[in-house]
Amino acid sequence: KAGVTQTPRYLIKTRGQQVTLSCSPISGHRSVSWYQQTPGQGLQFLFEYFSETQRNKGNFPGRFSGRQFSNSRSEMNVSTLELGDSALYLCASSFRLAGETQYFGPGTRLLVL
Amino acid sequence: AQSVSQHNHHVILSEAASLELGCNYSYGGTVNLFWYVQYPGQHLQLLLKYFSGDPLVKGIKGFEAEFIKSKFSFNLRKPSVQWSDTAEYFCAAEGGFKTIFGAGTRLFVKA
Numbered sequence: 038k039a040g041v042t043q044t045p046r047y048l049i050k051t052r053g054q055q056v057t058l059s060c061s062p063i064s065g066h067r068s069v070s071w072y073q074q075t076p077g078q079g080l081q082f083l084f085e086y087f088s089e090t091q092r093n094k095g096n097f098p099g100r101f102s103g104r105q106f107s108n109s110r111s112e113m114n115v116s117t118l119e120l121g122d123s124a125l126y127l128c129a130s131s132f133r134l135a136g137e138t139q140y141f142g143p144g145t146r147l148l149v150l
Numbered sequence: 151a152q153s154v155s156q157h158n159h160h161v162i163l164s165e166a167a168s169l170e171l172g173c174n175y176s177y178g179g180t181v182n183l184f185w186y187v188q189y190p191g192q193h194l195q196l197l198l199k200y201f202s203g204d205p206l207v208k209g210i211k212g213f214e215a216e217f218i219k220s221k222f223s224f225n226l227r228k229p230s231v232q233w234s235d236t237a238e239y240f241c242a243a244e245g246g247f248k249t250i251f252g253a254g255t256r257l258f259v260k261a
Contacts, residue, residue, distance in 0.1 A: 040193070041193075068247075070249065072251070078253075079240075079251055079252065079253040079254050080240065080242075080251035080254075081251075082248055082249055082250060082251075085247045085248065087247070092246075092247040093246055093247045093248040094248075095248070127194070129194075138184075138196045138199065139196075139249065140195075141186075141193045141194040141195070142193065143193055144193075
């Protein structure tokens with residue numbers, strides 16, 4: 038079956054702009070998690086959605102937000118972009134019982150100039 | 151605070167050498183533990199995971215990990231590495247629908 042897909046794959050924005058990233062989970066998966074990956078900080082948890090509800094979130098400012106639709110697709114939004122938001126944004130999906138394996142997408146590489 | 155620490159950022163080994171990557175976690179409550187791997191140019195993928203039961207878990211490609219509760223550790227091992235094991239390895243702890251990853255260890259295996 039098809040894996041996790043993320044669009045767009047690459048994005049260039051300027052400071053102050055806002056951006057929306059999209060994630061389509063594996064068919065049947067109802068949980069979507071988002072992560073920010075940078076060379077200095079590694080993988081950092083942004084938030085997790087299940088059945089359109091955010092169940093947990095990481096320590097990111099309110100500029101980072103997300104949502105999940107009834108078909109389990111998810112979007113994350115970053116407003117008022119800063120240079121430090123340049124990163125690879127990864128999405129992972131799972132059935133999301135406790136301890137379920139997460140299946141990762143290829144990521145969206147965001148560059149903020 | 152929840153955290154996952156990986157002991158080494160970079161490891162270089164020759165083929166057939168034994169591997170052990172250290173991982174310690176700090177996580178209140180019940181935690182599930184994982185090792186993920188990212189091969190060059192590929193997505194992150196699961197290597198192995200621990201929920202409960204036998205503290206020695208076996209994963210794909212000959213990898214295994216041992217959960218030592220008293221030491222809050224979940225170290226990854228492989229008795230004999232191959233060139234194809236060159237990758238970045240991430241330890242992760244999950245609880246309450248939140249997964250914390252370690253900083254990763256880059257393994258380079260010399261042929």
